[in-house]
Amino acid sequence: MSGPPSLIDDIRAALSPHGLFLRGSLHLDSDGPDIGSDQRARTILLIGHEGSSHWSAFRHWQATSPDGDLPDPLDRWSKAALTPIAQQFDATAFFPSDPPFQPFQQWAMRAEGLKASPLGILIHPRLGLWHGYRAALAFADPLDGAGAVEVGPFPCDACQDKPCLRTCPASAILPEGFQYQPCRSHLARAEGVACLEQGCLARNACPVGAEYRYTHDQLRFHMAALKR
Ligand code: B12
Ligand code: SF4
Ligand code: SF4
Incomplete structure (x- = not known):
């Protein structure tokens, strides 16, 4: 601007x-x-x-x-x-x-x-x-x-590998978009602790702007809010 x-x-x-x-x-x-x-x-x-x-x-x-x-x-x-x-x-x-x-x-x-x-x-x-x-x-x-x-x-146009589409353990990230319910159910189960502690695994898998990745404190804060 x-x-x-x-x-x-x-x-x-x-x-x-x-x-x-x-x-x-x-x-x-x-x-x-x-x-x-x-x-x-x-x-x-x-x-x-x-x-x-x-x-x-x-x-x-x-x-x-x-x-x-x-x-x-x-x-x-x-x-x-x-x-x-x-x-x-x-x-x-x-x-x-x-x-x-x-x-x-x-x-x-x-x-x-x-x-x-x-x-x-x-x-x-x-x-x-x-x-x-x-x-x-x-x-x-x-x-x-x-x-x-x-x-x-x-950036997604040039991203051949698209790791975000194959990282989510709940298959909540699909080519047609984010599916809230499978994500929410996963976060409520014991296996959801990895996302809650480390942040959304699909988001973390994206190579673009990795140096701007949120701090652990910030990731945990946002994941706790998403789980509510
Ligand atoms: C409701 C909401 C959600 C709902 C979505 C429900 C739904 N199906 O709409 C839920 C709770 C699922 C959600 C989740 C998240 N959200 Co949200 N959300 C909103 C909120 C408050 C309102 C959306 C809306 O209805 N807007 C009104 C319509 C008229 O505006 P719009 O621009 O046309 O809306 C677009 C969005 O609705 C979008 N959309 C539709 N479905 C979904 C689903 C998701 C997950 C997202 C992100 C967008 C999205 O498509 C519309 C067309 O452009 C917005 C803030 C806002 N005021 O827009 C944040 C917002 C979209 N969310 C945001 C974020 C960051 C998230 C999370 C990553 C937060 C988190 N805690 O981890 C997660 C995504 C999880 C993931 N794994 O990717 C950011 C996006 C920033 C960006 N870079 O684009 C926003 C803009 C808030 C902000 N303060 O910046 N979100
Ligand atoms: S990994 Fe990142 S750049 Fe690649 S498709 Fe997914 S969001 Fe886009
Ligand atoms: S928070 Fe976990 S379950 Fe939800 S979309 Fe991200 S990787 Fe999938």
Whole structure:
């Protein structure tokens, strides 16, 4: 994304202490989400993490905040970190886990040119499967300097071996997509401990962006959430 004017740079600077990045942006017409006062968002800035970039900031908040022991701490941290930033820049914040679900993956496809891997997760040419979205900042006006970025070719096209399709012990990753029920049943059984401790074996098998692979603490946290 090209940088000017300074609003985009200022938002990047505000995200940095939280280990978060401005991942991409898109302009919307009548299909933008409702931001109140009879208005729809015309610009969306997608905020996310790269690998474990946000993890130490999140864990520090969790250890020091009175809300750290409450359910869904990562979602609570996202709100604690990003709501003030949204207010500072006159934006409306949307969060991925808040119903009604906003189409974060469709937005990311448009903003970053990403496509879905066989796991259902969007794959990034540099980060592989090791990234996610923490919020979208929505603006009532088209924003100068915000526009789609083209990040590179779709890695799954060049992946001959496709190890993700033959690693899952529950056969939950099929060419037609991720099957939630077999995965969930496997995680509930004793054999599911390997996925719970090491992270999704199919995701781990992907060679793209291996240096961005999540820390063990982060992998266990996400697997515990998936098992619930
Ligand atoms: C509900 C949900 C799930 C459900 C899926 C149920 C279903 N069949 O839809 C379950 C619980 C299974 C799930 C699992 C995971 N999810 Co999920 N999930 C969501 C959530 C909150 C809503 C999806 C939705 O309905 N969106 C609304 C529609 C209108 O938006 P959309 O962009 O058009 O939706 C797309 C997705 O629904 C997608 N889709 C359809 N089925 C599935 C199944 C899976 C597993 C995924 C990932 C996507 C997906 O296709 C749509 C078309 O593009 C999104 C956040 C969000 N707001 O999008 C995260 C989200 C899609 N999940 C995400 C992730 C990372 C995961 C997990 C890896 C998390 C984990 N704990 O391990 C696992 C995947 C496990 C695996 N082995 O691959 C990320 C994906 C990031 C990325 N790089 O693409 C998101 C965007 C959340 C985030 N904070 O970044 N998820
Ligand atoms: S292993 Fe290959 S096909 Fe599977 S997600 Fe990674 S790049 Fe795509
Ligand atoms: S978590 Fe385990 S069972 Fe679920 S899709 Fe990944 S490898 Fe398969």
